[in-house]
Amino acid sequence: MVGSDHEKADLVAIYVETPQAVDCIVDKHIGKMAVGVSLVGKMKTDLERHCIQMCWKLRSLGCYSINYHPRSSSCSFLKFYTPNPAVNEHIEMHPGYFFIAVLNCSGAPVVTTTTPVIPPPYSPVNPLNPACGIPKVQPHMKNNDILKGKFRIVNGTEAIPHSLPWQVAVKRTGSYICTGVLVDAVTVITAAHCVSIDIGEKKHVIPIDAKEFSVELGVHSFKTNAGVQRRGLKALRVYEEFDFEESVGDMAILHLSSPIIFTNDVMPVCLPKDKQDVFVGEKCIVAGWGLDSEYGKKSDVLMQLVVPVLDPKLCTSKDSYGKEVKPEYMICAGYMEGYRDSCQGDSGGPLLCRKDERWFTQGVVSFGSGCARKNKPGVYTRLARFRPWILKTMADLAKIP
Secondary structure (H helix, E strand, C coil): HHHCCCCCEEEEEEEECCCCCCCEEEEEECCCCCEEEEEEEECCCCCCCHHHHHHHCHHHHEEEEEEEEECCEEEEECCCHHHHHHHCCCCCCCCCCCCCCCCCCCCCCCCCCCCCCCCCCCCCCCCCCCHHCCCCCCCCCCCCCCCCCCEEECCCCCCCCCCCCCCEEEEEECCCEEEEEEECCCCEEEEEEHHHEEEEEEEEEEECCHEEEEEECCEECCCCCCCEEEEEEEEEEEEECCCCCCCCCCCEEECCCCCCCCCCCCCCEEECCCCCCCCCCCCEEEEEECCCCCCEEEECEEEEEEECCCCHHHCCCCCHHHHHCCCEEEEEEEECCCCCCCCCCCCCCCEEEEEECCEEEEEEEEEEECCCCCCCCCCEEEEEHHHHHHHHHHHHHHCCC
């Protein structure tokens, strides 16, 4: 976004007299996305986590993202601003940081002006990538005890509110249909079968009109609107080789109508790195607002389930899915004995696995046979296998005016 507009930008540096002075740059954009003024400032910090914490503190002032620069141990702050603000704005000082901004874009610069060094181009792919996958509150890793023969716990236990801040409720014409996962300010990944129509021809599905969908973030319970952010879709893309029969590449990219504001309750998860894989026995989390049993009702609160990654041989056995599961493109996770599983409505949600203190979405809920049936664990799209397509599609969608 910013990078494409820098050639047109009218840049003015404002140097502010403060006990801990900091250089601020007022960057006026002509681009269609950055209407008005965006502010780029710098602050020193010892830990990259402090950058995202600072963005949380400044969210009421419109903090859009903070990028961490390891070489200089500093953070860059980006925000959207209304055109021609009438009054100066003061961003409060915080101990251990130096960051302040005073703006008066409708008049003369506050102190003096000079031509600053143009900051690095802003990447629309994942503005908070350095701080992805680090929730303020960590999710629990416990499942309820199973009372066999009395009650089948399909969706596990209620999640700690906002411990999975990347979880997205995907709605069609206002009704909840699937789950998704936030990977940057304008991008949600979900399952292809949630947003497309099967026309009965192999390797050919029809995406549903993006205008029919909306997303909600910051949701724990559908009974409250506190902290919830809603967005429509500007566009969506379904993996081109997906078909309902084989389910290979069951994933879609949703491009939001406007960027999400990151808060304690809403932040992105990490995408798996190249060749980053899960190992058999690894404990991961699946979550959603789906059915509480195969013929049950949808949950009003976000539910989660801890699931182990299974040996692919178990899922490709004749007693399980056989040739339906293709380990190169799919991950099998759950319990062969049944009783616990994801279910309808959880489709498109992330398979969350933790590595190096960060949470990654290693998979997307794709399919299963019923819910929580014996020998029929959950099957997930293996996102690491499709990382090049994901990044290219995100970049292509970012070019849409």
